[in-house]
Amino acid sequence: AIFYIALEAPFLGIVQVVVYTGAVMMLFLFILMLVGVDSSDSLVEKIKGIRSVAIFTALAFSLTLITFIARAELGRPSVGLDEANSGGNVEGLAQYLFSDYVWAFEVISALLITAALGAMVLAHSEKSDVARTSQRARSIARFRGKSIATAAGLPGSGVYARNNALDLPALLPDGKPSDLSIAEVLHRRGDVAESKSYQLEGLPKIDDEGNK
Known part of the structure; x- marks a missing residue:
C-alpha cells in the first residue's frame, strides 16, 4: 500500500489495506472451518467429478497465464501517471480496469473465491447413516447407567x-x-x-x- 501511494496511486493503496484486512479475517474463518478435520489423505472423492473439474481448471488457468505473459509488451518507456490521473486517480483506475483490462479483472476476481471453495471442499464430510440419539435420551442413559437400579447412584x-x-x-x-x-x-x-x-x-x- 505504501508503494502504491508513493507511485501516485492513493486510491489503490487504501483499497490494498481494506482488501487485505478482509483477507486476514477470511483466513481466521478458514482456520475455524478446518479445526477438527482429519488431515489424512483419501483417494475417495468427497464430491463426485471434482477431480476432473480441478484438472480442467488448472490447465485452463495455466494456458491463460501463458497467453498473457506471451502478449506482454516489455521495454516500453515509462511516462508516469500524470496522463492516467488527469481526471483523478479513481477515474483513471476505473477506465483501465473496465475497458482495457476487463477480462483480466474478471478472471482475478473469480480467483478470489478459490480459497473459500477449497476450504469448503476440505471441510466437507459425508452424512453418517447412524441414527443420532436425542439429547434427552443421552442424558437419561448417562444418569441411569447400565440399569435402572443404579439411576440414583x-x-x-x-x-x-x-x-x-x-x-x-x-x-x-x-x-x-x-x-x-x-x-x-x-x-x-x-x-x-x-x-x-x-x-x-x-x-x-x-x-x-x-x-x-
Whole structure:
C-alpha cells in the first residue's frame, strides 16, 4: 500500500489495506472451518467429478497465464501517471480496469473465491447413516447407567461410630455388606476391610415396660 501511494496511486493503496484486512479475517474463518478435520489423505472423492473439474481448471488457468505473459509488451518507456490521473486517480483506475483490462479483472476476481471453495471442499464430510440419539435420551442413559437400579447412584462406603474409611462396605437393610459401596480397585487389590468389628453385636431386648 505504501508503494502504491508513493507511485501516485492513493486510491489503490487504501483499497490494498481494506482488501487485505478482509483477507486476514477470511483466513481466521478458514482456520475455524478446518479445526477438527482429519488431515489424512483419501483417494475417495468427497464430491463426485471434482477431480476432473480441478484438472480442467488448472490447465485452463495455466494456458491463460501463458497467453498473457506471451502478449506482454516489455521495454516500453515509462511516462508516469500524470496522463492516467488527469481526471483523478479513481477515474483513471476505473477506465483501465473496465475497458482495457476487463477480462483480466474478471478472471482475478473469480480467483478470489478459490480459497473459500477449497476450504469448503476440505471441510466437507459425508452424512453418517447412524441414527443420532436425542439429547434427552443421552442424558437419561448417562444418569441411569447400565440399569435402572443404579439411576440414583451407587451406595457410599459404610459410616460407623469408630470408622468411616472407604474400604468399609455399607450394610444393606438385611445386614449384609454391599459390594457396590466399595470401589472396584479395592476389590481387585483385596483391600476391603471387615465391618463386623465396627458393628454392634446386638441390642438388648426391652419389654413393653422398658425393662431389659
